[in-house]
Amino acid sequence: MSDLAWIDAAITSARPQAVGALLRYFRDLDTAEEAFQEACLRALRTWPEKGPPRDAASWLIMVGRNAALDGKRKTSRQAELPPEDQISDVEDVETPMAERLDGAHYRDDILRLMFICCHPDLPATQQIALALRIVSGLTVKQIARVFLVGEAAMEQRITRAKARIAKAEVAFEAPGPVERSERVAAVAHMVYLVFTEGYTAGWETAQTRAPLCEEAIRLSRLVLRLFQAEPEIMGLTALLLLQYSRAAARFDPQGAAVLLDDQDRGRWDREAIGEGLALIDKAMRHRRPGPYQVQAAIAALHARAARPEDTDWANIEQLYAALEVMTPSPVVTLNRAVAVSKARGPAEALAMIEPLETPLAGYFYWHGARGAFLLQLDRKAEAREAFNRAIALANTAAEAAHIRGQIDRLQADVTAAG
Amino acid sequence: MLYAVLCYNSEDAVFSWTAEQDAKVMADLGQVQQRWSHKLGPTARLMPTTAATTLRKGDPPLVIDGPFAETKEQLLGFYLVNCDDLDEVLTFCKELGAANPGGAYEVRPLHFFSNGVLPADAVSARVSESA
Numbered sequence: 201m202s203d204l205a206w207i208d209a210a211i212t213s214a215r216p217q218a219v220g221a222l223l224r225y226f227r228d229l230d231t232a233e234e235a236f237q238e239a240c241l242r243a244l245r246t247w248p249e250k251g252p253p254r255d256a257a258s259w260l261i262m263v264g265r266n267a268a269l270d271g272k273r274k275t276s277r278q279a280e281l282p283p284e285d286q287i288s289d290v291e292d293v294e295t296p297m298a299e300r301l302d303g304a305h306y307r308d309d310i311l312r313l314m315f316i317c318c319h320p321d322l323p324a325t326q327q328i329a330l331a332l333r334i335v336s337g338l339t340v341k342q343i344a345r346v347f348l349v350g351e352a353a354m355e356q357r358i359t360r361a362k363a364r365i366a367k368a369e370v371a372f373e374a375p376g377p378v379e380r381s382e383r384v385a386a387v388a389h390m391v392y393l394v395f396t397e398g399y400t401a402g403w404e405t406a407q408t409r410a411p412l413c414e415e416a417i418r419l420s421r422l423v424l425r426l427f428q429a430e431p432e433i434m435g436l437t438a439l440l441l442l443q444y445s446r447a448a449a450r451f452d453p454q455g456a457a458v459l460l461d462d463q464d465r466g467r468w469d470r471e472a473i474g475e476g477l478a479l480i481d482k483a484m485r486h487r488r489p490g491p492y493q494v495q496a497a498i499a500a501l502h503a504r505a506a507r508p509e510d511t512d513w514a515n516i517e518q519l520y521a522a523l524e525v526m527t528p529s530p531v532v533t534l535n536r537a538v539a540v541s542k543a544r545g546p547a548e549a550l551a552m553i554e555p556l557e558t559p560l561a562g563y564f565y566w567h568g569a570r571g572a573f574l575l576q577l578d579r580k581a582e583a584r585e586a587f588n589r590a591i592a593l594a595n596t597a598a599e600a601a602h603i604r605g606q607i608d609r610l611q612a613d614v615t616a617a618g
Numbered sequence: 619m620l621y622a623v624l625c626y627n628s629e630d631a632v633f634s635w636t637a638e639q640d641a642k643v644m645a646d647l648g649q650v651q652q653r654w655s656h657k658l659g660p661t662a663r664l665m666p667t668t669a670a671t672t673l674r675k676g677d678p679p680l681v682i683d684g685p686f687a688e689t690k691e692q693l694l695g696f697y698l699v700n701c702d703d704l705d706e707v708l709t710f711c712k713e714l715g716a717a718n719p720g721g722a723y724e725v726r727p728l729h730f731f732s733n734g735v736l737p738a739d740a741v742s743a744r745v746s747e748s749a
Contacts, residue, residue, distance in 0.1 A: 205639060206719060213630035252720065255690055256631070418633060424668040425630075428684035437668065474741060478669045482683060 203248045210247075211240055214257035215337045216422060220309030221261045222268070227372055229316070229334070229362060231268055238271075239264035257306075307426045308374050311383050314423070318386040319365050324393050326361040328412075331390055333358050336415050346398075346409055384427055388436050388492070391419045395440050399447075402596030403455035406447075413444050434483035435493030441476035442499035445469040456605070457598040461508040473503045494523045513542035530559040534566055537573075546576035564593040568603055575610065584610055620659070620728040621707045623697040623714070627721025629666050632694060646717035654710055659698035660736075667692050691721050698731070 218239070222232035239260040243252075253259040317331040329347065332338045338346075344354035375383060398412025420437040427433050449463035480500050483493050498519045505511040520536035534553055541549030550573040553566065560566035571586030587607050594600035635643070651658060667685040674680040685692060697714075701707040704725065711723040 209634045209639065210628075210631050210720075213628065213634040256628075414637070421633060421666055421668050422630070428668070429682075434668075434683075470741075475665050475669055478665060482669070482671055485681070 204244075207244060207247050207252060210252045210256045211243060211260070212337060214260050216310045216313055216335050217257040217306050218260040218264065219334065220311075220313035221257075221305065222264050223313060224305060224309055224372060225265055226268065229366065233334070234271075235264035235268035236260065238267040242267070305374070308380070310422065310426060311375075311380070311387065312370065312372070314387040314390065314419070315383045316365050316368075316370050318390045319368055321364055321368070322361055325397075326357060327390050328394050328397050329354065329358055330361045330365070331394060331419075332412075332415065335419065338415075342411075346412060348405065348408075384423065384430060384433065387423060388420075388433060391416050391423065392436060392440075392492075394419065395443075399443060402598045403451040403457070404597070406451065410447065413440070413447065416440055417444060429486075431483040431486040431488050432490040432492050434479045435490060435496045438476040438479035438483065438496035439492050439499055441472045441479070442496060442503050445472035445476065445503060451598065454601075455598060456601040457596075459602070460502060465506065468503065476500065476503065489522070489526075491523060491526050494519050494526065498523075511542070513539050517543050530556045531563075531565075534560065534563075534569060538569055541573055541576070546573040549573050550577065562593060564590055564595060564599060567593060568599075568606075571603070571606065575606070580610060619701060619703070620731050621699050621701055622726045622728060623699055623707065623711060624693055624724040624726065625695040625697075625714075625721070626689075626691040626724065627694055627718075628690060629692045629694060631720060633666060643718050647714060650710075650713045650717050653713070654699065657700045657710075659700065661695075661697050663695040664693065694721075698728070 215236070219232055219236045222235045223229060226232050226235065242263050243256075243260065247253075314331065314335055317327050317334060319327070322330065325347070329343055332343050332346070333340065340355050340358060341351050343358070344351045347354065349357075371379070395413055395416035398409040398414075398416065401409040417437070417440050420433070420440050424430070424433045424437050445468050446460075446463060448469065449465070449467040450458055452458050476496065477500055480493070480496050483496070498516050501512050501516050501519075517536060517539035520532060520539055524532050524536060533556060537549040537552040540552060550570070553560075553570060553573070556566060567586050567590035571583045571590060574580075574583035574586055584607065587603050587610070590603045591600050591607075594603065632640075651661065670683075670685040672682045672684060672686045674682060697710075699707060699710055701710065707725050711725065714723065
């Protein structure tokens with residue numbers, strides 16, 4: 201591996217802590233990012249010779265802080281100095297005590313940096329774009345590629361999102377326990393959004409969006425390192441690992457989605473599954489269940505089944521029932537119904553989802569599941585109608601192709617019978 | 619003499635490697651392991667410290683989430699190697715280090731060793747056991 205690749209990895213891993221600390225010093229995101237950028241440029245000049253320092257984050261914080269203060273001094277003739285109270289705690293720029301200064305704060309620094317991306321006024325896609333830019337350090341070009349938009353459009357979107365959070369009041373004091381746990385919950389949700397943005401992509405975009413899933417797993421591990429005893433963060437990390445473990449088996453070579461039951465389980469990532477299972481083990485010990493833990497437990501039951509017929513559907517149904525209580529939603533009920541159909545047959549499952557027609561009439565999966573239940577009940581005409589509605593609502597070509605496959609099978613049955 | 623070689627590195631950095639970077643390091647390490655295979659005992663790569671649990675002995679014992687020590691570099695794996703002397707085991711470490719820059723190796727001679735009964739597929743067996 202080249203020096204540059206190593207330095208890149210060192211900078212990427214140090215970034216949340218360094219930008220988080222610089223944000224606390226300067227209380228301004230743009231200044232913090234510019235300071236970090238300058239520190240990175242200097243790192244690229246000095247690290248290849250001397251090797252990365254043992255504590256890359258502290259190095260980048262110190263160098264970035266000094267560079268930004270130098271910059272401020274140089275421009276001070278033209279521009280006003282920032283208010284004294286904003287720079288008073290960074291007067292002594294020569295101090296070699298960056299590590300001690302930052303050590304006590306670094307958890308809240310990283311949390312704050314992630315939290316500002318979760319502003320409730322920002323739509324999900326902007327939260328994701330902002331997190332990728334600010335926390336992960338992806339370039340605007342990389343983010344634009346992920347979202348399949350032009351670079352200029354993405355630049356504008358990020359600038360607008362930044363302007364919005366600049367106006368928002370972000371507390372720079374260390375948060376109290378309640379506020380901290382609220383921040384952790386918001387950040388967990390944002391990390392989950394980053395993941396699903398990558399994971400729900402169809403085959404055409406799965407390759408370009410895979411980095412989103414990997415980045416979300418990295419961020420989730422980072423949050424868990426900061427909050428080691430939080431069972432929901434263990435659950436979130438486990439959930440992401442277990443879902444992503446199936447990435448290589450989700451599409452066939454033609455790009456059609458492969459159902460869980462039909463996936464080649466040999467292509468599931470055993471390392472990711474092992475880590476996910478270990479984390480659920482740890483989380484369960486706390487006996488404080490939450491939605492991420494329950495979803496992870498469901499994914500774990502799938503991961504543990506060597507063959508589809510080994511799947512513990514009765515247990516999965518119970519977990520979905522628990523999830524229904526924690527986060528009631530017709531989609532959760534729909535998922536539960538799928539488990540019911542496996543555990544106790546399609547009739548009960550169909551009865552469970554019929555009342556959901558109003559909320560889910562425009563939902564691809566409702567029609568798809570309904571069609572599948574009807575087909576199992578041998579109500580072919582109704583099944584065909586449901587599948588046709590599903591195709592009309594498919595979000596991706598892969599979804600449509602999958603339903604078309606079901607209809608073809610139906611057609612083949614009819615032909616064979618006729 | 620049997621030595622444990624304990625591998626420390628910043629796991630933040632290691633887990634920021636891309637899949638390709640990780641695969642390259644593992645392949646390079648594999649070559650070193652191949653050269654030393656006649657002297658190598660058990661070799662392990664550990665999951666990240668987020669998967670760790672610590673039991674602090676006491677009455678009652680205290681179970682804590684996370685690794686034993688919060689350090690800048692974490693214990694990420696280990697080797698057991700049978701070497702003639704410290705020089706030789708340091709040579710092994712230098713070769714490992716060339717394949718996997720960053721971090722440190724701690725060399726600890728062993729007082730006691732039992733070969734144990736671990737099956738080679740114990741890691742994946744844990745995954746596929748039915749719930």
